[in-house]
Amino acid sequence: MSRSATIEGLRKFRKKLLRERDPWHDTSRRFRIRRFAGPECFLEHLEGVRVAHLTDLHVGRVTPMEVQYDAASMTNAGKPDIVVISGDFVCHSQVYLDDLTEVISQIDAPVFAVLGNHDHWAGAGPVREALRRGGAEVLDNANTTIHVGHQALQVVGLDDAYTGHADRRAALKGLRADLPVIGLSHIAEEADALWEAGVPLVFSGHTHAGQITVARLHELSVGKLAGHKYIHGLYGSRGTDDAKGAVYVGAGVGAAIVPLRLGERAKREVAFFELGTQPGAFDEHHGEQEAHPGRIPSEKTKERRAQAVLRKQQKRKRRNGNGNNAGFNS
Ligand SMILES: [Fe+2]
Secondary structure (H helix, E strand, O other): OOHHHHHHHHHHHHHHHHHOOOOOOOOOOOEEEEEEEOOHHHOOOOOOEEEEEEOOOOEEOOEOHHHHHHHHHHHHHOOOOEEEEEOOOEOOOOOOHHHHHHHHHOOOOOEEEEOOHHHHHHOHHHHHHHHHHOOEEEOOOEEEEEEEOOEEEEEEEEOOOOOOOOOHHHHHOOOOOOOOEEEEEOOHHHHHHHHHOOOOEEEEOOOHHHOEOHHHHHHHHHHHHOOOOOOOEEEEOOOOOOOOOEEEEOOOOOOOOOOOOEOHHHOEEEEEEEEOOOOOOOOOOOOOEOOOOOOOOOHHHHHHHHHHHHHHHHHHHHHHOOOOOOOOOO
């Protein structure tokens, strides 16, 4: 048997083992699987639609590929109808784009994605292409309608707000008020305005849950220092008597700089949402949490973040020497 056939055989065997685990109670392999229901306003539109949420894969040298494959296998084991991924697919370069394509192609259900700050820093075009090669639909300030059996669900994707690429008006254009809708935004604080626009459930990432949650250090690092209102998990409201809306911030799969994750809330995560199910119908990881005070970034900060993308783009062009940023950079 050739080496590649042996590797493929081992990969299939591992996939089979993972599939045979109970996806709701699998606490091994450094992951947590978290499960939620709602929101209530979907009860009249949807029944039994399961969404899997992944975020911050950061495919690259910091996060082992076996972790990425585990995330894909656990996602498949939950048998979602759709998978949403809320940005930061790469770390700092375009070196691992083929690996990204490979990971995305392992996911069985239709995948919808938005980009994050790291994707814009590394080069948004090639990251988009890698995702599309893997079978994902990238929603750059756009929306689409999918069908699960006879049920229609709209998905709105907001491009990354951290680097100044979010265009809410474009993302919401043509959205139908008579159909249920979920939103994707790398930055969770964008949910506030998406709720106002009639998107009652938003999936986000970016924070990695702080990565160190012992002694509530994540509340200091992500909340106080970085100024986020939404750090990890569920915030807002899923009830119909409070028209606000909910946002779910995933803890993520990978990391861009330090692989360390310490504390229960910091564990790598695959989250499942049962749309068309009443919140409280089953045990959830936690209920809606109080938002932190947060801090709106100043105009100066926004400008600095936008400039960082341009600077990195120029650097890539200089390295490639031909103005073509589709080449592989380190
Ligand atoms: Fe990230």
